[in-house]
Amino acid sequence: MWVVATAGHVDHGKSTLVRALTGMEPDRWAEERRRGMTIDLGFAWTTLPSGGTVAFVDVPGHERFVPNMLAGVGPAPAALLVVAADEGWMPQSAEHLAALHALGVAYGLLVVTRADLADPGPALAHARTEIAATSLGAVDAVAVSAVTGAGLPELRDALDRLVTRLPAPAAGAPVRLWVDRSFTVRGSGTVVTGTLGGGRLSVGDHLELADTGEPVRVRGLHCLGVSHDRVDAVARVAVNLRNVPRERLGRGDALLTPGRFRRTDLLDVRVAGGPAADLPATLTLHVGAAAVAARVRPLGTDTARLRLDRPLPLLVGDRALLRDPGRHHVAGGVTVLDVAPPPLTRRGSAAARARVLAGLDGRPDLAGELRRRLLARRGELTRMGVPVTVAPVAGDWVADPDHWRSLAARLAAETARYAAAHPLEPGVPVDVLRQRLDLPDRALVEALIRPPLRVRAGRVGQDAGDALPEPVARAVARVRAEYGDRPFQAPEADRLAGLGLGPREIGAAVRAGALLRLAENVVLLPGAVDDAARILARLPQPFTLSAARQALDTTRRVAVPLLELLDRRGVTRRLPDDARTVVAPHGAAPS
Numbered sequence: 001m002w003v004v005a006t007a008g009h010v011d012h013g014k015s016t017l018v019r020a021l022t023g024m025e026p027d028r029w030a031e032e033r034r035r036g037m038t039i040d041l042g043f044a045w046t047t048l049p050s051g052g053t054v055a056f057v058d059v060p061g062h063e064r065f066v067p068n069m070l071a072g073v074g075p076a077p078a079a080l081l082v083v084a085a086d087e088g089w090m091p092q093s094a095e096h097l098a099a100l101h102a103l104g105v106a107y108g109l110l111v112v113t114r115a116d117l118a119d120p121g122p123a124l125a126h127a128r129t130e131i132a133a134t135s136l137g138a139v140d141a142v143a144v145s146a147v148t149g150a151g152l153p154e155l156r157d158a159l160d161r162l163v164t165r166l167p168a169p170a171a172g173a174p175v176r177l178w179v180d181r182s183f184t185v186r187g188s189g190t191v192v193t194g195t196l197g198g199g200r201l202s203v204g205d206h207l208e209l210a211d212t213g214e215p216v217r218v219r220g221l222h223c224l225g226v227s228h229d230r231v232d233a234v235a236r237v238a239v240n241l242r243n244v245p246r247e248r249l250g251r252g253d254a255l256l257t258p259g260r261f262r263r264t265d266l267l268d269v270r271v272a273g274g275p276a277a278d279l280p281a282t283l284t285l286h287v288g289a290a291a292v293a294a295r296v297r298p299l300g301t302d303t304a305r306l307r308l309d310r311p312l313p314l315l316v317g318d319r320a321l322l323r324d325p326g327r328h329h330v331a332g333g334v335t336v337l338d339v340a341p342p343p344l345t346r347r348g349s350a351a352a353r354a355r356v357l358a359g360l361d362g363r364p365d366l367a368g369e370l371r372r373r374l375l376a377r378r379g380e381l382t383r384m385g386v387p388v389t390v391a392p393v394a395g396d397w398v399a400d401p402d403h404w405r406s407l408a409a410r411l412a413a414e415t416a417r418y419a420a421a422h423p424l425e426p427g428v429p430v431d432v433l434r435q436r437l438d439l440p441d442r443a444l445v446e447a448l449i450r451p452p453l454r455v456r457a458g459r460v461g462q463d464a465g466d467a468l469p470e471p472v473a474r475a476v477a478r479v480r481a482e483y484g485d486r487p488f489q490a491p492e493a494d495r496l497a498g499l500g501l502g503p504r505e506i507g508a509a510v511r512a513g514a515l516l517r518l519a520e521n522v523v524l525l526p527g528a529v530d531d532a533a534r535i536l537a538r539l540p541q542p543f544t545l546s547a548a549r550q551a552l553d554t555t556r557r558v559a560v561p562l563l564e565l566l567d568r569r570g571v572t573r574r575l576p577d578d579a580r581t582v583v584a585p586h587g588a589a590p591s
Helices: 014-022 030-035 063-073 091-102 120-132 152-165 349-358 366-373 378-384 401-421 430-436 442-448 470-483 493-498 503-511 528-537 545-552 556-568
Strands: 002-008 042-047 053-058 078-084 108-113 140-143 176-178 181-185 189-196 200-202 206-209 215-223 226-228 230-232 235-241 254-256 262-272 282-287 290-298 303-314 319-324 329-338 375-377 397-399 453-456 459-462 516-519 522-524 572-574 580-582
Touching (some): 002 091, 002 152, 014 078, 014 152, 053 235, 078 120, 091 120, 091 329, 108 120, 108 152, 120 140, 140 152, 189 254, 200 215, 215 230, 262 349, 262 378, 282 303, 303 329, 366 375, 366 378, 375 378, 378 397, 397 401, 401 430, 401 442, 401 459, 430 442, 430 459, 470 503, 503 516, 516 556, 522 556, 528 545, 528 556, 528 580, 545 556
Parallel strands (some): 002 053, 002 078, 078 108, 108 140
Antiparallel strands (some): 176 189, 176 254, 181 189, 200 230, 206 215, 215 235, 262 303, 282 319, 319 329, 375 397, 516 522
């Protein structure tokens, strides 16, 4: 199926033309038929000579109903611009064409109606000139009379040529179905309609409402009046939603693939049609079937920041238009450049932002986004409409390669700086590095660590044999010299202080494996555990604390915590009567 929207001045025969082509009545309301003009959107379809189906979104032409017209044209990939031969180019012809141009519609067909009432030549020539200067460019043109049927076969052929030029829909794209109608069907519940521009809908799909994020489920699908289990883009589709009250959604809302869109009320855009500085401070943004008030802040010559009255599910590259409802004219077309722009809080930030935007073209660009953002979550980029084709550096974080290399160098420098300032600490805490590098996640710090750096117990330090600061190394050497021949004699607290081993120095030596801490101010040389295991294994088993103390030639101050350490390591086992037995001789823990 292909979807084409009509456009043109009021009472130029759009609905009559659709009726003649399809044999269907596009005007849905009795009021429309009574007044002889389209007020809301109408829908009809027909089979083309090639066998394909084209569905028409018939829009109102009266200036008071331009918002309704834009709701129909917005999601459609092509347009049928209608001009009456007897009246020629009119104000709403110009406004509808300006809207198509602002939305970037590039495929269309000119139809001059009422060829039985006047020579179609002048109207056709004028309209072609106007259209050629827009995004539609040079278009096929057909003169018809819906009354006599003249030109209708040629129009069908022209439609066949038009639809074969339309780009193939993005079959794997996420669903974003802009709702243009919402109503209740007795026995079925709430039904919404819209133009499915990309992706696929299936019965049972879980979607979410753009306006609230509320999850919904597809109960049924209709396309061209027939029930379907699945509908592929591009298509006009009616979606029956399960357990969703009618008042929950209406025109301008959207059904979305969960987790694939970012709802934003702040966006940076490129404006076409005139200088951004000339835009009024408040306009209406029309995108898809939505119309939302927007406050405009010009940034550069053709760029601006929009603050919306309510969030919309927008992507980088979306086309929309700004309209001044008071003056009844299109103020300009916009291309969405950024749906997650940075705040403009510092002096000069607006000018700097304008320079950045000057280099953007609205096409999703992963490398460019990473250069600007430096770090970003994969899911956030996807929800902005930027495909992510690189591997994350940590978790779901992706990084600009140059920035990542710079961070690694800075981390090494910060680690060295911290070690120089805190020589007795076992490295810099990960959270300190995170703050100094201005990183949003601890995982990023850990992913940056490369040898000879390592992370241990939440700290990052050198992996160079745990070298001790020189003063601590000298003090440990003196302990080894004084106590090497009596390994189970622990220096008293005052002796440790005299050697220059306070709590911080002892901690550094213990972490480096140069000393063994048994208890507060009770330290031995690191080989004491293995030596003790070998000595105790030679005792009659089991043995008492007193026997162990005598065999080790030490004091109760040392023997008690040393035996408890051997118990914890599985070298000895404590019995119910407080005696012990060696279970792993020579100090080796049992396998």
